[in-house]
Amino acid sequence: MSAVRPLDREDNEIEAIVARLGRKARAAQGHLALASTEEKRAALAAMAARVRSETERILAANATDLAAMTSGDAMRDRATLDAGRLDAMAGAIETVAALADPVGRILAAWDRPNGLFIERVATPLGVIGVIYESRPNVTADASSLCLMSGNAVILRSGSETLGTATAIVDALRAGLADAGMPQDLVQLVPVKDRAAVGAMLAGADGGIDVIVPRGGRTLVERVEAEAKVPVFAHLEGLCHVFVHAEADRDMAVAVTLNAKMRRPGICGAAETLLVDAAVARSHLPAIAEALAAAGCTLRGDARARALAPMEEATAKDFATEYLAPILSVAVVDGLDGALAHIARYSSGHTESIITADEAAATRFLTEVDSAIVMHNASTQFADGGEFGMGAEIGIATGRMHARGPVGVEQLTTFKYRVHGKGQTRP
Numbered sequence: 001m002s003a004v005r006p007l008d009r010e011d012n013e014i015e016a017i018v019a020r021l022g023r024k025a026r027a028a029q030g031h032l033a034l035a036s037t038e039e040k041r042a043a044l045a046a047m048a049a050r051v052r053s054e055t056e057r058i059l060a061a062n063a064t065d066l067a068a069m070t071s072g073d074a075m076r077d078r079a080t081l082d083a084g085r086l087d088a089m090a091g092a093i094e095t096v097a098a099l100a101d102p103v104g105r106i107l108a109a110w111d112r113p114n115g116l117f118i119e120r121v122a123t124p125l126g127v128i129g130v131i132y133e134s135r136p137n138v139t140a141d142a143s144s145l146c147l148m149s150g151n152a153v154i155l156r157s158g159s160e161t162l163g164t165a166t167a168i169v170d171a172l173r174a175g176l177a178d179a180g181m182p183q184d185l186v187q188l189v190p191v192k193d194r195a196a197v198g199a200m201l202a203g204a205d206g207g208i209d210v211i212v213p214r215g216g217r218t219l220v221e222r223v224e225a226e227a228k229v230p231v232f233a234h235l236e237g238l239c240h241v242f243v244h245a246e247a248d249r250d251m252a253v254a255v256t257l258n259a260k261m262r263r264p265g266i267c268g269a270a271e272t273l274l275v276d277a278a279v280a281r282s283h284l285p286a287i288a289e290a291l292a293a294a295g296c297t298l299r300g301d302a303r304a305r306a307l308a309p310m311e312e313a314t315a316k317d318f319a320t321e322y323l324a325p326i327l328s329v330a331v332v333d334g335l336d337g338a339l340a341h342i343a344r345y346s347s348g349h350t351e352s353i354i355t356a357d358e359a360a361a362t363r364f365l366t367e368v369d370s371a372i373v374m375h376n377a378s379t380q381f382a383d384g385g386e387f388g389m390g391a392e393i394g395i396a397t398g399r400m401h402a403r404g405p406v407g408v409e410q411l412t413t414f415k416y417r418v419h420g421k422g423q424t425r426p
């Protein structure tokens with residue numbers, strides 16, 4: 001039996017809505033592909049200005065969304081806007097405007113013996129569909145990154161903040177109009193029905209070139225079953241911190257605390273702590289105490305529970321992305337034990353080793369097959385802004401085309417320009 005339910009009349013209406021967005025995006029993107037860097041920067045400046053001037057309206061829409069929201073604290077926090085967060089959102093658009101234009105970069109160039117000159121040149125991807133969680137800043141971040149990289153965007157916001165996303169998109173489109181750019185470079189799916197996600201995954205009747213899904217398990221399953229266009233998967237972050245036998249104890253405490261508790265609800269938050277049996281007795285009690293004092297619930301295996309107070313962890317815990325102040329803890333036998341645990345449970349997002357042993361770090365960085373591998377650093381650095389990339393659409397957890405933080409460069413593809421003087425092939 002198919003996991004995909006058959007289309008009914010309403011689905012067909014939603015498919016038609018999404019197809020219409022695709023057609024309008026395609027037309028607008030043709031215009032943007034020819035725009036100069038200065039025109040794109042002017043458009044982004046106007047979009048940021050409109051976000052600032054529409055603060056009251058956007059915050060009112062956000063208050064309405066929040067009043068109707070039933071989710072827990074972490075989800076509420078990331079859905080919440082205030083004047084400071086909105087100003088930061090506008091600032092992020094300005095940061096993107098100041099980035100080097102990724103379109104037209106010469107990625108490689110060479111001469112052939114027959115006199116042909118060949119260049120590989122960065123070009124936009126086209127129309128990008130972004131399906132994302134109820135996190136309002138993604139609306140502006142994705143729009144500005146897509147614009148700077150010459151792409152049109154179709155946004156499908158998390159349903160709990162559709163009102164906020166609508167107000168932000170209205171401001172962004174007003175900014176585009178102020179700058180004389182087509183408003184349809186930024187469009188929002190106007191309905192909450194998840195049938196729209198299905199229509200986007202199917203390519204919006206040829207109107208979408210690439211899909212960026214940001215989300216967790218249920219979205220993953222749907223993407224895997226239904227995507228018909230290329231996908232830059234930005235999926236769950238089941239991130240690990242491994243405290244190796246040569247880890248400095250204070251560093252292990254500070255990094256683990258930050259990796260879990262700085263913002264427990266983001267995809268780069270650590271969900272599992274692995275402690276080498278060689279230092280578990282000396283390091284784990286201190287780490288556990290610091291986490292507990294910060295309000296974190298620990299769930300450990302038998303060896304961890306023998307060393308510090310914590311609840312019992314089941315196998316399910318080690319496969320769970322809590323997105324909350326809860327951390328799974330296991331004591332493992334050396335680097336090999338950590339590598340085996342990570343290979344089994346990781347979602348391929350971000351993992352970190354704490355150690356003073358360079359050889360162990362090198363092995364970890366080489367053998368862990370995740371988008372981001374770290375040495376002596378908090379997993380919460382998994383972020384395009386923190387990487388110096390200006391902003392990010394998110395952290396790509398798949399392997400194709402883009403991996404890790406996705407910024408303007410990752411939102412381009414390339415073509416070859418071949419310059420001849422009348423050569424013919426023998």
Ligand SMILES: NC(=O)C1=CN([C@@H]2O[C@H](COP(=O)(O)OP(=O)(O)OC[C@H]3O[C@@H](n4cnc5c(N)ncnc54)[C@H](OP(=O)(O)O)[C@@H]3O)[C@@H](O)[C@H]2O)C=CC1
Pocket residue numbers: 131132133134156157158159160192194197198214215216217218219220222233234235236237266267268321323349393394395396397
């Ligand atoms: N790698 C990365 O960069 C990022 C990853 N994430 C991950 O996102 C997750 C947390 O966000 P959360 O809000 O729970 O994510 P969800 O997966 O629940 O929601 C994300 C988006 O997907 C939609 N969606 C979810 N399931 C389906 C489905 N079956 N069919 C159609 N649409 C669907 C949601 O719509 P609706 O509103 O209707 O539920 C929403 O728009 C975590 O796993 C986190 O790690 C988050 C941000 C960045």
Ligand SMILES: N[C@@H](CCC(=O)OP(=O)(O)O)C(=O)O
Pocket residue numbers: 078133135265266267268380382383384394395
């Ligand atoms: N990379 C971003 C977080 C992205 C993310 O996880 O978003 P979300 O899961 O919606 O809170 C950051 O570090 O702020």
